[in-house]
Amino acid sequence: MEVDKGKGEAEETRKVAEADRDTVTLKSSDGKLFEVSKEAAARLSTVLAGMIAGGSIDDNGTDLKQIGSEALENVVDYCNKHANSIPSAALISSSISFNTAPFKEPEEWERKFVDRLSHDALFDLVEAANFLGMERLLDVTCHKISEMMKGKSPDQIREVFNIKNDYTKEELEEIRQELAWAFYDD
Amino acid sequence: MNTLKKSAGAAADLTDDLIVEILSRLPAKSICRFKCVSWHWYGLITNAEHRKKIPQTLSGFFYPSDRWTQEDPTKMLPDFVGILGNEEPFSDASLTFLVGYRSIIPKICCNGLLFCLCWKVSPSDEADYVVCNPATEKWTVLPESGDENIGLADYFCFDPAISPHFYVFQLIDADENYRYIGDVNIYSSETGAWSHKESGWGDELQLAYRGAVFLNGMLHLLTNDFKILAVDTQGKKWRTIPMLETMTVSCFCRGTLAFIGQSQGRLYFINMRASDPSKLSVWILEGYDSGEWIFKYSISTAQIFGEKNLMLERDYALIAIHPECNMIFFVCRCDDVLISYDMDHGKVCVICSLKEHLYQRPFLPYLPYVPFLSDSLSDRG
Incomplete structure (x- = not known):
């Protein structure tokens, strides 16, 4: 009995401690666990913010079945790095507030963050960011992919995106003729 | 693997x-x-x-088309000549969604919005300036500026990359005979009001008949005085960009033998060479802030039209520069055709025959149209 009581108390204490923790644990589709700053996760991801607010965070690792460990590691890495760079982000957003363009250029660290990723990792990260409702990360990753695509030929794009050319030769020629200008070097 | x-x-x-x-x-x-x-x-x-969401490019040209009837011999409606397959984002080029008007004359097209002079059904001697988006069929009537002075010209400016609002500049004639530029009234769709600005350009500057470009948030105007004038949408920044002496601007039959346009974010100046009318010179304002012009292309019009001795504004008109590449567009009176010329590769392409005969002088305006598909105008319909 005593032992049981003691265990119950321990459980309670642990729960309180969990609630007070400033990190949350996320579990990838392949079962790996990652810790991320609760504040950053709630601020950067609408989905995680909803889970935290709704109490559906699992202390033993919240299941994110749609996201592989490599992508989740990058998500967590991004959140933690973002948590460390708040002052600069705030400064930048206020200084360019006159700009009505919805997209703010990636900051230096964000640029470096996506630059080191392989194509694979980048595409997985875009999907993860989309799934988690991470607007800024989606912006930065989409921006990076669009940078990669600039100046590429349709052939190269088909290769990267694994797309089959389903045009006939005649169809393609017709479209190309109209858009000849778009095929000269950027 | x-x-x-x-x-x-x-x-x-x-x-x-x-x-x-x-x-x-x-x-x-x-x-x-x-x-x-x-x-x-x-x-x-x-x-x-x-x-x-996706950036759009030049899809064709709006122009005023004669639709006279016995009851209404002055009737005009817009029409459209496309250059990109059948991708026009509108169903009706004559803009019949502008209800209450019998005649609609497109004047200026800027980044997807069209500025038109519209004559009312009743009373039939009254007209409005209307700004509309052909793709979304949203439109709005411009209030009158209330300025009693004679207007020299109106310019319409819109660039959604800079602001969701549009601006109209009304240049006042400082002198009734010489097209000297006076003060400027500016309408902003943000405030819904006109404001009067004293000219910051100086006196005795003569406006060329054609040529205006909205670039970097500033309206640029061609003058006959080796200068391009620029003013921002607030009427706060006034700038004079000097041209080189070789960049002559002369006039012929109410048309200017020079053209300004913008492509790839830079200002282009194209003129007919005074010493050799069969050649066009193309200049680019290479440094926008420094005002440095570079001479970029020399174009032989004989190569384009297959005929010698053709004159700008008499036999053909330069109607636009492609916003994304070094391609210019002409309408030619000899065959009533729309022609593109790729300046980088020297390629001529006859795009189509025009429905309208180009017998009128000056040339009808052909207004380059880049679709803008977001809703930003209030709905009047």
Whole structure:
């Protein structure tokens, strides 16, 4: 009995401690666990913010079945790095507030963050960011992919995106003729 | 092998929404090229809903078309000549959604919005200036400036990359005979009001008959005095960009033998060479801030039209520069055709025959149209 009581108390204490923790644990589709700053996760991801607010965070690792460990590691890495760079982000957003363009250029660290990723990792990260409702990360990753695509030929794009050319030769020629200008070097 | 397989998967798994999200960040030129990737991508890029997000490019030209009837011999309605397949984002080029008007004359097109002079059904001697978006069929009537002075010219400016609001500049004639530029009234759709600004350019500057460019948030005007004038939408910044002495601007039959336009974010100046009318010179304002012009192309009009001794504004008109590449567009009176000329590669292409005969002088305006598919105007319909 005593032992049981003691265990119950321990459980309670642990729960309180969990609630007070400033990190949350996320579990990838392949079962790996990652810790991320609760504040950053709630601020950067609408989905995680909803889970935290709704109490559906699992202390033993919240299941994110749609996201592989490599992508989740990058998500967590991004959140933690973002948590460390708040002052600069705030400064930048206020200084360019006159700009009505919805997209703010990636900051230096964000640029470096996506630059080191392989194509694979980048595409997985875009999907993860989309799934988690991470607007800024989606912006930065989409921006990076669009940078990669600039100046590429349709052939190269088909290769990267694994797309089959389903045009006939005649169809393609017709479209190309109209858009000849778009095929000269950027 | 494993990574290769996965690589194909990672990119191939992207949803259409994500592909559109990525495409929306590319320049219009890349987007056009990627229409050739597959039918699926072609569909994504030309889809009406997606086009609201994806950058658009020049799709053709609006022009005023004669539609006289016995009851209304002055009736005009807009019409459209397309250069990109059948991708016009509107169903009716004559803009019949502008109800209550019998005659609609398109005057200026800027980044997808059209500025028109519209004559009312009743009373039939009254007209409004109307700003409309042919793609969304939203429109708004411009209030009168209330300025009693004689207006020299009106200019319409809109650039959604800078502001969701449009601006109209009304230049006042400082002198009734010489087209000297006086003060400027500026209308802003943000405030819904006109404001009067004293000219910051100086006196005795003569406006050329044609030529205005909205670039970097400033309206640029061609003068006959080796100068391009610029003013911002607030009427606070006034600038004079000197031209070189070789960049002559002369006039012929109410048409100016020079042209200004913008492409790829730079200001272009094109004139007919005074010493050799069969040649056009193309200059680019290489340094926008420094005001440095560079001479870029010399064009032989005989090569383009297959005929010698043709004159700008008499036999043909230069109607636009492609916003994404070094291509210019002409309408030619001899065959009533629309012609494009690729200045980088010297390629001439007859795009189509024009429905309208070009017997009128001066040339009808052909207004370059780049679709803008977001709703930004209030709905009057």
